[in-house]
Amino acid sequence: MVLRALAIVVGAALIVLPTASGQQEDDYARVAWNVLPPGQSGDLLFPPTASDQLRLYDGLTPRGGDVRTSDLPRYFKPERFGVSGRVVRTERPRAGVRILRDRWDVPHVYGRTRADVEFGAGYATAEDRYVLLELLRGPGRLAALDAPGVDPFALATAGRQFVPTPATERRIARQLDLVRAAGAKARQLVGDVRSYVAGINAYYRKRNQGRRPWTTTDVIAVGAMLGSSLGIGGGDETRRSMFFDALQKRFGDESGARYWDLLAEQQDPRAPVSVDGVFPYAQAPRGPGNVILDDGSFRPAGTGPPAGFHFRSPIGASNALLVSARRSASHHPLFVAGPQVGYAYPELLLELDLHGGGIDARGASFPGLAFYVQLGRGKDFAWSATSANSDIVDHYVETLCAGDDLHYLYKGECRPMSAFDAGELKGNGDEADRSIGFRETVHGPVLGYATVKGRRVAVSMRRSTRGRELLSTLAFQDLNLNRVRDATSFFRAMNQLEFTFNWVYADDRDIALFSSGRLPIRAAGVGTGLPTDGTGGYEWRGYEPLRRHVRGVNPRSGVILNWNNKSGRGFAASDDNWSYGPVQRVQLLQNAVARRKVHTLASLTGAMNRAATQDLRAVAVVPALDEYLSGAPADAFDEQLLNLMVKWLVSGSSRLDRDLDGKIDDAGAAIMDVLWPKLADVVMRPTLGSLTDRLKALMSVDQRANPAGSSYLEGWYGYVVRDLTSAAPSFCGAGDAARCRSSLWAAIHDTGVDLAAAQGPDPTRWRSDATRERITFGFLPQTARWTNRPTFQQLITFDRHRRR
Secondary structure, X not given: OHHHHHOOOOOOOOOOXXXXXXXXXXXXXXXXXXXXXXXXXXXXXXXXXHXXXXXXXXXXXXXXXXXXXXXXXXXXXXXXXXXOOOOXXXXXOOOOEEEEEOOOOOXXXXXXXXXXXXXXXXXXXXXXXXXXXXXXXXXXXXXXXXXXXXXXXXXXXXXXXXXXXXXXXXXXXXXXXXXXXXXXXXXHHHHHHHHHHHHHHHHHHHHOOOOOOOOHHHHHXXXXXXXHHOOOOXXXXXXXXXXXXXXXXXXXXXXXXXXXXXXXXXXXXXXXXXXXXXXXXXXXXXXXXXXXXXXXXXXXXXXXXXXXXXXXXXXXXXXXXXXXXXXXXXXXXXXXXXXXOOOOOOOOOEEEEEEEOOEEEEEEEOOOOOOOOOEEEOOOOEEEEEEOOOOOEEEEEEEEOOOOOOEEEEOOEEEEOEEEEEEXXXXXXXXXXXXXXXXXXXXXXXXXXXXXXXXXXXXXXEEOOOOOHHHHHHHHHHHHOOOOOOHHHHHHHHOOOOOOEEEEEEOOOOEEEEEOOOOEOOOOOOOOOOOEEOOOOOOOOOEOOHHHOOEEEOOOXXXXXXXXOOOOEXXXXXXXXOOOOOOOOHHHHXXXXXXXXXEOHHHHHHHHHHHHOEOHHHHHHHHHHHHHHOOOOOOHHHHHHHHHHHHHHHOOOEOOOOOXXXXXXXXXXXXXXXXXXXXHHHHHHHHHOOHXXXXXXXXXXXXXXXXXXXXXXXXXXXXXXXXXXXXOOOOHHHHOXXXXXXXXXXXXXXXXXXXXXXXXXXXXHOOOEOHHHOEEOOXXXXXXXXXXXXXXXXXXXXXXXXXX
């Protein structure tokens, strides 16, 4: 029903009016480019601007690391303030507001007052992303509530409608009181949101579309959707705890805990980091405040999915490459960065250029939150983000009392759980309508029930940002008003944002990184990664101040590189992030940047583009495998397969299909694609046995079978490399090196047998299918070569600055 309604989206012909180009605001950028594939338009009638940026994005991919200055205008579009070139269309949605559309259909919004600018931003958002506005507003409410057993993002992309109860609306609207109490700047934020909502509704009225007018509650709900899908970490303690129990039951308490620590990688000293310094966080060992659930005992409450309750966004390709002035050919910092929010149509982000009433900013925003630019540039600085996945969600184990499942013990008192009726999720296809309701404790929604040493308990969830989503946008207010003037003021601004992101910054002098998040200070006796005793003695002790956050300016290396890796030493991985080990894809960026001592904006873009099509398994796993098997007797055919993978490594480890014949160019990729799941299995299974499959189930992506080798989200690559480079393996061959080598050769041999049967006896002619890896965009018929790049990417350098 939703999708049928969305078909009426902005379909009128474009009206071209002669007009003067937009006034030029203060713009200190020496060079400014960006790209947002597939395009700015979200119209379901698919005008040219729905996909015109896709050819830029896809065109850069086969260049690999060979990117020249002359390539930048070929594969990116200008990101200067104001219209570059001809104004294609002018809109005047009300007095005091002009929206100038350029050839890419980017809206350049000019307002006489700040309210005018916000109104224009809302109008442009509705015009370009009406589809997504309608998809997100209902499920966003479920995200704000942390409704158990519901994946709001999946509901939104499936077009499911959610009809909230008045209680849901009241709870979400309560955030406005919290914001108003935060001071004059926060009260101005409420005014900005109201003007933005008025702009959305003005467009809705003009086109006679939308089931109901937008409200500030809708804005808060979309903010919760963003925070719960991209800006969150932790919240998987229940599943991990049961796995911990399984390890201890199999190996004993001591050995089980040792294997847990190896797999969780919370504080692996070899994990690559982005900035200098040490930032101790969540380093407490397991203690009396932690609770271990009996393996297999958890059952979700209500109608939640049988597998549990934990949902993670599959998105993990945001990256940032910043070079300091001393390693820049221009002697000014270089900035190549952007978020990855998935490939779809309409594109989840939209671009805006906002000017007036003190606002001067250009960049990308999320529909429903686009009253400010959230990823972009100001007059003399640029910023972007990668997901940090810091631990801001904890599970609490509630001791039941009163002889039922509806009362729990807290601070010596037997309390009743409250009941919350959220609303009705409308059916879709064969699915019937479903009422959404749940119970709550002082910690949050009750996820379900389990046992601890046979005793029945409840499990609830506490998120540090719950009920506070709108407050985080104060950071963007400071950025859009250009209150940020240097790295220090950037840190202060981004510390207002409570979601977990790594924020990168550059101006004409400095590069910087700040890792945001409302980071709980846990009680003594509580280690991260396992549930917390909920009886009241182990509550959070507040939240970390700015000085305790990971941050850095102009590192000694001269570069800041982040690809969702660990941001700083000492900062523990969250319980749902088992990827901070010795192998992480940021090493592809490190290798590419290290090829030159001094960079230009083009060469830094080339470093990003080279890494985007490399296979991390070739770069990290093949050398370890080759060294481990060196000198071991082998069949000549098996050795040929290993040598072909080494040759692939030497030639660049690319997964490109340059001639577009539908096949990845190098035979080494074909061998690795078939070998990798076998290899991961023969390394881990001899020790873990059936728990290998349990480990796989904990991961959001099965890295054992993942063909796109730089799309790294979990720890499998690191597990294999660590085992093969240790003095003695912990897992492979059950700790026996000779048996490990034999099993590795057997995996290589089996790979050869499989490929020979499928593609013939000559290994040099084996190829992997590149067609199935091509990027798709939902409704759009166009596809693109596989690449692991941000979906909104900026290339910027500044050579001037306002007076500091």
